[in-house]
Amino acid sequence: MRLENVEPPSGLTTDGFVLRPILATDAELDYAAVMESRDYLRTWEQTTWPEDDFTVAANRADLEKLEERHVARQAFTYTVMDPAGTECLGCVYLMPTDGRSFAGARITPVGDHRWDDYAAAVYFWVRRSRLAARTDRVLLDALRTWLATDWRLGGYLFVTNEQFTQQVELIRDTDLELRFEVEEPDKPGRYLAYE
Template sequence: MFLVEDPPEPLATDDFVLTPLRPELLDLDTEAYLASPDVIRDHSCGRWPVEGFGSDDNLPLVIRHWSDHQAKRAFTYLFLDPEGTSSLGCLYVRPLFPYLEAMGADAQTLLRYAGGSTARVSYWLRQDREPGLGAAVAERLDEWLRTKWPLDAYLYRATPAEECTVHALDRLPLDRVTIDLPAEQQSYLWWAADVRIVS
């Protein structure tokens, strides 16, 4: 269970605004997803479908994300353009500890990230995004997580193929960490940020 009583107000910048992913935003989410086949492949390690995928396929996923958001189990947001007319991608803020347990993390790692208020964060940005959006998203997103969220710590996760995301995260004041997860079949990269020290 995610021990986040209330997420902060969604982030709004000159480049993008965040809004919780809700069923009424289905078409914007689906359009951005289908416009980004290479990004989706890299972000999901090829596990998310693109060919033949449409709004009818996406609706149950969006409903689940919205249900989790309302129940405070996990939080999913769309990056929207400032006018709110187009989706620029998707952000996921999820509890870290249950994932580490499920993936067979050792006792030291589990102790390090014990508790429900440590998050794993991932995101993707649409393939035809404006140049420079990746850096702006990483900087503003990290500031929002660090200063507004009631978290003990958070870790970003990305795949090596997400080169723009990896480059943007490497430029932030984060620690690249290695997490041994015997049951995880994918090779992820991790960046850690402590907000409050976990003892």
């Protein structure tokens, strides 16, 4: 199934967080989480984003694009908020596996798997101050249930960068299995895709 044919759920509410589509109006709360976590987000992204001089206005412009892509069903981005809606805890992204970001990549299957059997690549991050409480593991567990029950995607993969060792170890501590290695041009680390 192609991502543009998917009806995305409106979100997910748990005891620990609320997951809902990101909006440009989330810019300030999102910015606080991004800047607190910028060192490891650079590793995760394999870029210099966010730069030290990144601004709330620049973040708002980014979120406007994410919101537009969500509405157009080109890709889906959810913010992770605390139950009160006063602190951003992280973000979740569902990207189409046939999208632009994978067009120039070298994708190597691990075993007998086909990339085009999967509709979405799922990425997520949790703000640095919430890692000690294992919010990332709670989020991953909730995402697995949510994706299996509330989405009609067909296949999907959880993707992280091999240099983001904290998240690699988190995923390896589950029963998810490595399916693909993805090498993007001009990025030093491979991305690892798990099912």
